[in-house]
Amino acid sequence: MPSLRETVVTLCFRSSFGIVQFADNVLEIFQKSRQLKPWAKEAGGQLFCRFAEGKVLVEWATRPGQGDKRSRYFFWPNRPKEQKDINGQFEQGLHYIGDWHTHPEPIPKPSGEDIGKMQAIYRESIHSLKYMILVVVGREKIPEGLWVGFIFRKSTVKATPLIE
Numbered sequence: 001m002p003s004l005r006e007t008v009v010t011l012c013f014r015s016s017f018g019i020v021q022f023a024d025n026v027l028e029i030f031q032k033s034r035q036l037k038p039w040a041k042e043a044g045g046q047l048f049c050r051f052a053e054g055k056v057l058v059e060w061a062t063r064p065g066q067g068d069k070r071s072r073y074f075f076w077p078n079r080p081k082e083q084k085d086i087n088g089q090f091e092q093g094l095h096y097i098g099d100w101h102t103h104p105e106p107i108p109k110p111s112g113e114d115i116g117k118m119q120a121i122y123r124e125s126i127h128s129l130k131y132m133i134l135v136v137v138g139r140e141k142i143p144e145g146l147w148v149g150f151i152f153r154k155s156t157v158k159a160t161p162l163i164e
């Protein structure tokens with residue numbers, strides 16, 4: 001079986017606030033989690049990154065685990081496990097930068113609730129980030145099927161794929 005590594009390469013998204021680069025293993029997780037079957041449930045997790053010159057490099061994404069509540073239109077993570085993951089990844093030099101989840105629509109759009117939750121996380125957690133990242137994974141192939149946004153205290157800026 002051909003590895004996805006050959007077909008999906010690192011991908012960048014850009015807004016006026018900066019560039020977010022997704023590593024291929026993260027893209028692979030998004031790709032495999034797409035809700036292609038009618039019975040497929042929403043999936044999601046957290047995004048972890050390193051900071052580089054003018055770029056956020058998203059190098060790791062967690063996947064649904066025990067204690068998450070899932071349905072086709074709903075994903076509610078296990079918050080205590082999330083905090084453990086944040087602490088564990090931090091020891092590896094990776095910073096929590098945001099969340100991702102799937103939608104059963106081809107070209108996804110975050111709901112008002114999705115945005116509201118992420119802005120609340122930005123406001124209520126202790127960090128020194130200029131922004132957080134929200135990713136919604138639709139059924140269409142990447143990059144068309146990815147919605148990527150920069151999340152601030154009270155605003156959101158959609159990013160676009162950067163084709164080099």
Ligand SMILES: [Zn+2]
Nearest residue numbers: 103110111114
């Ligand atoms: Zn959603």
